[in-house]
Amino acid sequence: MKNTLKRLLLLFLVVICPITVFLTACGATATNTVNGVTFVSKKYDDETGFAVFEVDLNTPTKLTYKASPSTWSGYTVTYTVVGDEGINQSRYTLENGEITVSDAAFQRIRVMITINRHSSFCFVQLKEYPSSIKLEHNEVVLNAHGSYTIPVIGVFNGVEKYISDSDYNFEISTSDETTVSVPDKTRLKVTSLMDRVDSATITIKLNDTTGERTKYELTLKVNVVKNVNDGYAVTDGKETFVQDGDEFDLNLSDLNTNENGDYLFNYKLFTFSLSGYYVYPNIECLTNQGRLCAVDNENHQIIIDKNIDLNTEIKIGLWTNLTKTDGTTFGITFTVTVK
Numbered sequence: 001m002k003n004t005l006k007r008l009l010l011l012f013l014v015v016i017c018p019i020t021v022f023l024t025a026c027g028a029t030a031t032n033t034v035n036g037v038t039f040v041s042k043k044y045d046d047e048t049g050f051a052v053f054e055v056d057l058n059t060p061t062k063l064t065y066k067a068s069p070s071t072w073s074g075y076t077v078t079y080t081v082v083g084d085e086g087i088n089q090s091r092y093t094l095e096n097g098e099i100t101v102s103d104a105a106f107q108r109i110r111v112m113i114t115i116n117r118h119s120s121f122c123f124v125q126l127k128e129y130p131s132s133i134k135l136e137h138n139e140v141v142l143n144a145h146g147s148y149t150i151p152v153i154g155v156f157n158g159v160e161k162y163i164s165d166s167d168y169n170f171e172i173s174t175s176d177e178t179t180v181s182v183p184d185k186t187r188l189k190v191t192s193l194m195d196r197v198d199s200a201t202i203t204i205k206l207n208d209t210t211g212e213r214t215k216y217e218l219t220l221k222v223n224v225v226k227n228v229n230d231g232y233a234v235t236d237g238k239e240t241f242v243q244d245g246d247e248f249d250l251n252l253s254d255l256n257t258n259e260n261g262d263y264l265f266n267y268k269l270f271t272f273s274l275s276g277y278y279v280y281p282n283i284e285c286l287t288n289q290g291r292l293c294a295v296d297n298e299n300h301q302i303i304i305d306k307n308i309d310l311n312t313e314i315k316i317g318l319w320t321n322l323t324k325t326d327g328t329t330f331g332i333t334f335t336v337t338v339k
Contacts, residue, residue: 034075036068037115039122042166050110051120053099054127056208060100063122065113078114082121092124099124127209130154130163132216135204139221142180142192150188150204150220164188169207171214176200180222192224199223247335250316252304263304287316 039051041064055061067075079097081089091103094111101124108125136151150172154163165188172182174190180200181191190202202220207213255263267283285293285302292305293316304316315335 034067034069034072034116034118037065037113037118038120039063039065039111039113041122045123048121051122053122053124054209055099055101055124056127056210057101057104059208059210060098061124061209063097063099063111063113063124065097065120067115075115080112080114082110082112084109101126128156129206129215130156133163133206133218135218135220137220139223141223141225142190144192144194144224147189147191148222150190150202152188152204152206152218169209169211171205171207171211173203173205174200175202179224190222192222194224247337249337255304257306258303261306263306265302265304267300267302285316 039053041051041053043052043054044050045052053061053063063079065077077097079094081094088107088109091106092099092101092109097113099111104126106126108123111122111124113120113122132155134153134155136153140148142148152163152170153160165186170186170188172185172188172190174180174182176198179192179194179198180202181193182202183189183191188204200222202222204218204220205214206216208215250265252263255265257263283295283297283302285295287293287304287308292308294303295301296303302316315337
């Protein structure tokens, strides 16, 4: 009887245990199979939630996805274009999840990815670029230790609208990192570092979706000034910070003249904002001797007529309408006494 029990026990160890180990190993392997897949892109469709891939002409683009669990790699991926028929099929190729569009007449398609009977969908469409771009300001004054988000305007079919670094591939650089830095070269934001008067040139490139080709390039001049509190500045070679209603003196002998002999007064007029930057507004001027001054707002110059009577005290009134950070407007006025 004892011998029979021993033989049965030996049979269990030799035959049954390996089977148990084998089944356990198979079960562990089975739990690692892919149980989900989804396309991953920077943009998603508002209505369906599908990922949207925006591609450039003749630029191979990988339709990226994420499978879960991410540790499993032994699976087969299938890509299928859903519902696309006719001539549009000749405008692109899709091989191993990489799409290349060869015709500008390409229409948006829907692609399905399948892994182990799990599927996900995405849209593929051509990237729309503006016909041109420009800056809201080509030159700005930045408060020391301040930051500035660069507004870029794109023209689409004759209509201007702001474009962002979340929708387009920007590349930002600075000529002087010690004065104005670029925290993230892909973001339209710069920051001033030094509490002194200095300047830097910011280069803004709008690249294609791959970042390899530059479509447009702009430059922005950033002037860093000393901190002021809710003030304005007018300069004739030196900075003079003034408030609404202030007066300051101006010596004509310090000014240059144009080809007509008129005096040229270079000015900077700007206002503090919550974001820490300043903008140049347009101004107007009038003297107590009549309209003997004019303003060149593009070049930030006041032109004082050479025939002005210097035997009489001359006062030039400067005024402008500015917009506060809350959107309301207000007027400011300065008086310049010419000597």
